[in-house]
Amino acid sequence: xxxxxxxxxxxxxxxxxxxxxxxxxxxxxxxxxxxxxxxxxxxxxxxxxxxxxxxxxxxxxxxxxxxxxxxxxxxxxxxxxxxxxxxxxxxxxxxxxxxxxxxxxxxxxxxxxxxxxxxxxxxxxxxxxxxxxxxxxxxxxxxxxxxxxxxxxxxxxxxxxxxxxxxxxxxxxxxxxxxxxxxxxxxxxx
Amino acid sequence: xxxxxxxxxxxxxxxxxxxxxxxxxxxxxxxxxxxxxxxxxxxxxxxxxxxxxxxxxxxxxxxxxxxxxxxxxxxxxxxxxxxxxxxxxxxxxxxxxxxxxxxxxxxxxxxxxxxxxxxxxxxxxxxxxxxxxxxxxxxxxxxxxxxxxxxxxxxxxxxxxxxxxxxxxxxxxxxxxxxxxxxxxxxxxx
Numbered sequence: 001x002x003x004x005x006x007x008x009x010x011x012x013x014x015x016x017x018x019x020x021x022x023x024x025x026x027x028x029x030x031x032x033x034x035x036x037x038x039x040x041x042x043x044x045x046x047x048x049x050x051x052x053x054x055x056x057x058x059x060x061x062x063x064x065x066x067x068x069x070x071x072x073x074x075x076x077x078x079x080x081x082x083x084x085x086x087x088x089x090x091x092x093x094x095x096x097x098x099x100x101x102x103x104x105x106x107x108x109x110x111x112x113x114x115x116x117x118x119x120x121x122x123x124x125x126x127x128x129x130x131x132x133x134x135x136x137x138x139x140x141x142x143x144x145x146x147x148x149x150x151x152x153x154x155x156x157x158x159x160x161x162x163x164x165x166x167x168x169x170x171x172x173x174x175x176x177x178x179x180x181x182x183x184x185x186x187x188x189x190x
Numbered sequence: 191x192x193x194x195x196x197x198x199x200x201x202x203x204x205x206x207x208x209x210x211x212x213x214x215x216x217x218x219x220x221x222x223x224x225x226x227x228x229x230x231x232x233x234x235x236x237x238x239x240x241x242x243x244x245x246x247x248x249x250x251x252x253x254x255x256x257x258x259x260x261x262x263x264x265x266x267x268x269x270x271x272x273x274x275x276x277x278x279x280x281x282x283x284x285x286x287x288x289x290x291x292x293x294x295x296x297x298x299x300x301x302x303x304x305x306x307x308x309x310x311x312x313x314x315x316x317x318x319x320x321x322x323x324x325x326x327x328x329x330x331x332x333x334x335x336x337x338x339x340x341x342x343x344x345x346x347x348x349x350x351x352x353x354x355x356x357x358x359x360x361x362x363x364x365x366x367x368x369x370x371x372x373x374x375x376x377x378x379x380x
């Protein structure tokens with residue numbers, strides 16, 4: 001499974017074989033069955049995590065027991081809770097496998113050391129955070145300005161494969177609309 | 191006004207006097223009267239911008255003419271459109287002074303060169319993008335999971351000075367709630 005990660009890294013920048021090997025040694029494979037947890041709310045998140053197969057969701061549960069999904073991650077995406085990782089505080093999120101999944105974990109200290117040792121990796125990670133910020137800003141824009149239908153259309157366009165893999169009630173939760181609203185929109189779209 | 195920026199930079203990391211001078215030479219001061227534009231939607235944004243005084247808002251206008259504010263920026267904050275800056279595509283946002291404001295502008299090419307020349311600056315900027323990503327994720331979480339009242343309470347707590355400086359209808363737009371809903375919440379809070 002490390003091959004998926006190695007291929008991803010090589011697609012982003014030129015790494016030497018020795019650098020890839022150094023990253024491999026620090027990576028630990030975690031296999032998750034569907035509905036199993038990678039992180040439970042209240043625990044401190046201490047890894048950097050790269051998904052090599054499957055699909056995960058990051059969500060919070062509010063006082064009324066409703067789930068709110070802030071992100072999905074499929075193969076070749078990163079997951080985890082940067083807030084908890086950076087602050088050292090317990091996470092407010094749970095990360096759970098939507099499908100059977102495989103994730104490569106690198107402990108925070110090891111990852112920080114790799115970034116210091118391998119400037120190419122540091123550059124790739126900095127670029128990812130920059131792009132992630134831009135993507136998050138764009139999602140804020142959609143969340144506050146788009147209608148439920150516009151949000152769903154954008155979701156289909158941005159993530160064409162997701163609608164087939166992810167249950168509708170999870171997509172509704174991600175978009176911040178009710179399941180009933182999403183069902184109505186889907187009927188109108190067909 | 192550059193002193194505000196120099197002080198900000200020194201608070202983040204140790205810059206040499208020569209480095210601060212190099213940054214100063216690349217910075218251009220832009221003074222904005224209230225309601226004047228820093229960026230108009232449809233134009234390409236080509237600067238990095240640091241606010242030294244006043245307050246600005248970044249917003250889009252939808253097909254019905256409604257404004258949606260995705261961010262405010264006051265003194266010691268950065269502003270601008272990273273999406274347009276990175277992609278080279280026209281911006282979907284307008285940035286306008288909410289109060290008379292002063293902004294330091296550094297052209298993209300000059301800024302990129304400064305980041306290459308001054309590793310300390312590069313480190314500060316990378317940290318800012320990382321933190322901005324975490325803050326944006328947190329705002330997505332609020333946007334999809336909080337009630338209107340919870341959103342307003344969080345806004346008051348995170349930005350205690352803003353409610354006094356920024357008109358209520360702009361705060362409502364930022365929170366993605368109607369002006370009427372915000373007025374009702376404010377009456378209940380007092």
